[in-house]
Structure formats: structure tokens, C-alpha cells
Amino acid sequence: MRPFFVIPIALLVTGCASLSSPSAERMAALPVVTFPNQPPAGDFILKLPAGQPIPLKVVIGGSLLAKGTVETLTATLAKDVYVHRHWASEDGKTWVRARDLVGVNLGLSLPSDAHPRPGEITLIVNRKPAG
Numbered sequence: 001m002r003p004f005f006v007i008p009i010a011l012l013v014t015g016c017a018s019l020s021s022p023s024a025e026r027m028a029a030l031p032v033v034t035f036p037n038q039p040p041a042g043d044f045i046l047k048l049p050a051g052q053p054i055p056l057k058v059v060i061g062g063s064l065l066a067k068g069t070v071e072t073l074t075a076t077l078a079k080d081v082y083v084h085r086h087w088a089s090e091d092g093k094t095w096v097r098a099r100d101l102v103g104v105n106l107g108l109s110l111p112s113d114a115h116p117r118p119g120e121i122t123l124i125v126n127r128k129p130a131g
Contacts, residue, residue, distance in 0.1 A: 021095045022087060030084065032092065045092070048081045058121070079127075103128050 033039045034047045035054065048054060053074040061068030081102075082089040088098040107122040109115045 021097075022084070024093060027084065027087075027089075027093075027095060032082070043084075045082050045084045047092070048077055048083065050077045050080045052076060101128060102126070 027045065030043055030045050031040055032045045032047050034049055035052070039046065053076055056073050056075060058071045058073060059068070060070075079090055080092075082092045083098065084095070086098050087095045088101040089095045090101070103126045105122075105124040105126075107120075107124075109120045109122075111117065111119055
């Protein structure tokens, strides 16, 4: 299966940011909200807890289709992950760029002469080794 496209991390979008990680004091001052609890207004850290089902909405649609679909699947994390903007942490104290902690590979195979079977969407999420 050849990947249709590869994205860095969909969940943890990166943008223009400073080159250094945020200070421990700044991050310690932010409220931590455990998913799926409702976050407060303003700045916060989202904790995705290990072992808890995380819903993932899958949407398939477009002008080529007579009928699309929307499904919600669930996955669980092996370890807690804390997220704040484009930063991620496994302990809520040591922060790195999300793209340096988590790698995402998204693949799509559609039925074709090369793949005469049902289509397949593959999402592989790996922890990147510390570098």
C-alpha cells in the first residue's frame, strides 16, 4: 500500500513559534483539563489520559460519492499525553514540540486495478524516539 499523503501530526498542529520550549513556570501556572472535560475560557493544557477511549471522527465525503459517511471510532493511548498548542509532554513537566514527540502517517488506498479490494485508510501514530 502506498500512502496517499503523509501529514506531520493532525491532532497537534504546529505553527510559527519560538525555538525554545515554554518555561516550566509558565506551563505549571496553566490549568490542566482532562479530556473529555470541558475546558475553561482562555489558555489551558489538555491531558489525554492513557487507557481512556478517545473518540476519533472519520468523515468520508466529496463530489465523487453518491453517499458519504461519518463514523466515530475510538482509540486509547498507551501513555498520558499533555498538549498545549504545538507543544506536547508525557509528564506535564518536560515539553517538546509535538512533532518531535509524535509521528503520524496517514495512508489511503482506493479500489483500483492495483488494489482490487476494498479501500483502506491507515492511520499510524508512533512515539518518536528521544533525539
